[in-house]
Every structure is written in C-alpha cells, then in structure tokens.
Amino acid sequence: MSTESKIQYVTVAGAHVTVTPHPDEKVTKASCGGCSQYENEAWHLDYFRGGESYAAQYAEELTREWVQARAEKCRALPRG
Ligand SMILES: [Zn+2]
Secondary structure, eight states, rough: OOOOOOEEOOTTSOOOOEEEETTTTTTTEEESSSSEEEEEEEEGGGGGOOOOOHHHHHHHHHHHHHHHHHHHHHHOOOOO
C-alpha cells in the first residue's frame, strides 16, 4: 500500500473530498475541497496489532462515514 495514496470522493457540488494517510504523523487526514471542513483520524496503538498498513486502512475506514456525509451534503463550490 502506497503512503502517497489519496482517495477522492466527489461532492454534489463537484468538489473533491480527499483522504490522505500520513504515516510520519500516524494520522489519516480527510479534507473537503468545497468548504474548509476536515477530519483527522489518529492511528491509535490498538490499530497496529495488524501492522502499519492495517492501522492506515482502519483509520481510513473510520473517516469514510465523515467523507461520505460530506460528499452527500456539502454544497460548497470547489475552491480554486
Ligand atoms: Zn465541504
């Protein structure tokens, strides 16, 4: 699994919601390209039972609900 990977979801207004793992900071960050809302999901020690890639994957799954809610509800136009 690449540490550079970004997962993008598209909001109803066409903005991208991006999920990016940051192994150096042990956190997965999700941010909305429409409004300025974001969500950080820290990789807790418990997640490392299955190794670092598992921790990253688990944190990503935890951000998914937030990401999908953003994608469905955010009507802010894409920035930039
Ligand atoms: Zn938004």
